[in-house]
Amino acid sequence: xxxxxxxxLNVAKVVKRFGGFYALDGLSFHVVPGEILGLxxxxxxxxxxxxxxxxxxxxxxxxxxxxxxxxxxGMASHKLVHRGVNRTFxxxxxxxxxxxxxxIEVALAYGRAAVTPPTMAALLDEYRLADVADRPAxxxxxxxxxxxxxxxxxxTRPRLLLLDELAAxxxxxxxxxxxxxxxxLAQSGIAIIVVEHLMGFIEHITDRVIVMNAGKEIFEGxxxxxxxxxxxxxxxxxxxxxx
Ligand SMILES: Nc1ncnc2c1ncn2[C@@H]1O[C@H](COP(=O)(O)OP(=O)(O)OP(=O)(O)O)[C@@H](O)[C@H]1O
Numbered sequence: 001x002x003x004x005x006x007x008x009l010n011v012a013k014v015v016k017r018f019g020g021f022y023a024l025d026g027l028s029f030h031v032v033p034g035e036i037l038g039l040x041x042x043x044x045x046x047x048x049x050x051x052x053x054x055x056x057x058x059x060x061x062x063x064x065x066x067x068x069x070x071x072x073x074g075m076a077s078h079k080l081v082h083r084g085v086n087r088t089f090x091x092x093x094x095x096x097x098x099x100x101x102x103x104i105e106v107a108l109a110y111g112r113a114a115v116t117p118p119t120m121a122a123l124l125d126e127y128r129l130a131d132v133a134d135r136p137a138x139x140x141x142x143x144x145x146x147x148x149x150x151x152x153x154x155x156t157r158p159r160l161l162l163l164d165e166l167a168a169x170x171x172x173x174x175x176x177x178x179x180x181x182x183x184x185l186a187q188s189g190i191a192i193i194v195v196e197h198l199m200g201f202i203e204h205i206t207d208r209v210i211v212m213n214a215g216k217e218i219f220e221g222x223x224x225x226x227x228x229x230x231x232x233x234x235x236x237x238x239x240x241x242x243x
Contacts, residue, residue, distance in 0.1 A: 015062030
């Protein structure tokens with residue numbers, strides 16, 4: 001990442017309410033092309049809601065989501081895919097009765113028309129799905145389902161990729177491999193926002209993190225610095241541990 005790059009995404013004072021509850025309460029951050037930004041915070045702090053708003057699943061109730069200078073808050077997910085925004089889900093959502101190959105074919109056909117698509121063979125190979133290419137997605141194990149979810153997103157040629165707990169449930173060898181894949185994607189210029197609870201993984205792959213609590217950012221910077229900030233320690237460990 002070049003720190004001088006213009007942001008691809010600006011999230012400015014975004015609010016998302018469910019009834020009277022503020023899941024996002026004035027959240028602001030930005031991400032630049034080629035950057036891996038971590039969104040971390042305790043359970044319920046609003047990380048997935050932020051991903052859901054940016055990817056068009058929810059319309060914000062306030063504030064602005066701006067991509068390439070255009071306000072995209074509330075834009076439908078399929079339109080955002082064509083602008084280059086795509087995501088993975090905490091619980092992957094492939095077409096279970098379609099084969100792995102068919103799932104990827106759908107995504108390839110749906111992706112940004114102006115950008116040359118990656119080949120099926122490369123996607124299957126790079127994400128270790130070649131052996132199961134002709135099996136229904138329902139047959140895949142957890143890691144394979146997650147990789148299929150990632151490949152479906154990549155097949156649409158995103159410029160902004162949102163990864164929601166992609167690494168959860170993976171063993172250390174798989175984590176290393178996934179970390180290298182994500183870093184390679186960022187090096188190709190994709191801006192990546194990663195939501196994870198695995199702090200070692202986050203430290204290894206991110207350039208910066210936003211620490212969230214109660215729908216707001218309470219820290220922005222390196223994770224190694226974040227873990228020394230009393231307010232961050234307090235939200236992760238509880239008040240009695242704060243220094
Ligand atoms: N559709 C919804 N309806 C009502 N409340 C919701 C909805 N989605 C999220 N919330 C609430 O908003 C808050 C933030 O949820 P969110 O899933 O964004 O947190 P999170 O930081 O991703 O948590 P986790 O780390 O456990 O995944 C939680 O209190 C959650 O219960």
